[in-house]
Amino acid sequence: MNRDLTGPLARLRAGSAPFNLVVQQHYNPENITQYNIVPGLMGVILTMTMIIITALAITRERESGTWRTCFPRRCARSRSSSAKSCRISWSAICRFFLILVAAKFLFNVPMVGSVPLLLAVALCS
Numbered sequence: 001m002n003r004d005l006t007g008p009l010a011r012l013r014a015g016s017a018p019f020n021l022v023v024q025q026h027y028n029p030e031n032i033t034q035y036n037i038v039p040g041l042m043g044v045i046l047t048m049t050m051i052i053i054t055a056l057a058i059t060r061e062r063e064s065g066t067w068r069t070c071f072p073r074r075c076a077r078s079r080s081s082s083a084k085s086c087r088i089s090w091s092a093i094c095r096f097f098l099i100l101v102a103a104k105f106l107f108n109v110p111m112v113g114s115v116p117l118l119l120a121v122a123l124c125s
Contacts, residue, residue: 001014002014034107034108034109035109035110038099038102038103038107038109039103039109041099042096042099042100042103045095045099046092046095046096046099049092049095050088050092053088053091054085054088057088093122093123096122100118
């Protein structure tokens with residue numbers, strides 16, 4: 001572009017930059033792939049399997065006809081649905097612990113930060 005800027009446009013030529021831009025990586029400066037992929041896969045596995053398992057459980061109960069038989073009972077619908085999802089939630093918690101242990105010991109992903117806080121947030125979600 002500088003060679004095209006001649007004549008009255010010569011004043012628009014690029015000179016030296018008044019600053020020097022330096023990019024520094026604070027997270028994973030060595031660019032180790034498993035530090036990025038394993039935590040991302042943990043989220044994908046947990047969300048997708050929770051959705052798929054819940055959908056399959058509801059579909060199975062609707063097809064077998066047991067879904068309707070749960071609601072005429074004395075307990076509320078929300079209590080019955082939460083009881084059904086409790087089994088799925090415990091399955092997800094077990095999966096979360098397995099993935100966390102595999103990330104630490106199998107893939108050597110460093111656990112920086114509060115692991116009890118991570119577990120508390122995982123239990124809440």
